[in-house]
Amino acid sequence: MEIKKDFYKKKDVADDYLEFRYGGNSGKLVLGEENSTLQGLLPHYKEGIVLDVPVGTGRISNMLNIYKKKIGADFSKEMLNKAKEKEYSSLIRCDAECIPLIKHSMDIVISLRLFSHYKSMDPFIKEYSRLLKINGVLIFDTVRWSPRSIQPEVCKILGGKVFVHIRKNIIKLLASYGFELVDQKSRFLLPNIFYRYLPYCITKGIISIEKFIPDSLKVTTFWKFQKINN
Numbered sequence: 754m755e756i757k758k759d760f761y762k763k764k765d766v767a768d769d770y771l772e773f774r775y776g777g778n779s780g781k782l783v784l785g786e787e788n789s790t791l792q793g794l795l796p797h798y799k800e801g802i803v804l805d806v807p808v809g810t811g812r813i814s815n816m817l818n819i820y821k822k823k824i825g826a827d828f829s830k831e832m833l834n835k836a837k838e839k840e841y842s843s844l845i846r847c848d849a850e851c852i853p854l855i856k857h858s859m860d861i862v863i864s865l866r867l868f869s870h871y872k873s874m875d876p877f878i879k880e881y882s883r884l885l886k887i888n889g890v891l892i893f894d895t896v897r898w899s900p901r902s903i904q905p906e907v908c909k910i911l912g913g914k915v916f917v918h919i920r921k922n923i924i925k926l927l928a929s930y931g932f933e934l935v936d937q938k939s940r941f942l943l944p945n946i947f948y949r950y951l952p953y954c955i956t957k958g959i960i961s962i963e964k965f966i967p968d969s970l971k972v973t974t975f976w977k978f979q980k981i982n983n
């Protein structure tokens with residue numbers, strides 16, 4: 754979708770990316786929570802090749818250092834310029850729907866904060882399925898709701914509309930490309946960007962009561978699928 758690509762092409766968007774989403778003490782707390790959730794889903798084998806797509810600024814780079822090789826891919830030159838400061842084995846500028854890597858060459862694909870930008874996950878899941886080896890792992894996130902999901906698709910505020918994806922459709926789509934759900938973690942009572950503007954003690958309070966709230970009321974789901982057949 755061109756609105757999304759145009760937004761992330763901008764240098765100021767790349768420069769402000771981390772501060773805008775995870776700035777201040779509240780933002781840092783949310784970032785830490787996201788990172789520990791991801792950490793809990795990452796496979797522990799170290800010999801693997803991991804693809805981080807879209808790599809963005811290389812936000813999760815440190816967590817991927819345990820793997821033999823980490824590759825980053827993103828459409829935005831400006832975001833890739835930021836990721837160059839991190840230690841990726843290689844960085845590729847491409848659309849995530851068509852990644853110039855050979856089939857069945859990846860052990861792990863991580864795709865964070867992408868699907869909320871797109872109405873259809875299908876072309877991306879198809880491509881990740883092509884790239885993953887059998888038993889390879891795919892980790893991604895989706896959101897259950899967002900105030901920006903009601904904005905029209907043509908509206909460009911904050912980089913455009915947010916798309917929500919329904920659990921049963923996600924599982925069905927992934928199954929059609931040979932994936933089986935192995936784990937999932939639901940997090941956060943509010944869309945992440947909200948916390949950034951709340952005082953630290955309120956953010957901490959909301960996060961601490963999260964464990965008593967049903968998953969169906971939480972905004973972000975982190976998914977872990979394994980590719981079981983082609």
Ligand SMILES: C[S@@+](CC[C@H](N)C(=O)[O-])C[C@H]1O[C@@H](n2cnc3c(N)ncnc32)[C@H](O)[C@@H]1O
Nearest residue numbers: 761807808809812827828829832848849865866
């Ligand atoms: C919200 S950022 C997420 C970056 C990173 N995964 C993270 O969690 O910090 C979205 C990224 O997706 C990239 N992007 C959007 N559409 C893309 C596409 N079709 N192919 C490749 N990258 C895309 C943007 O350039 C941007 O870097």
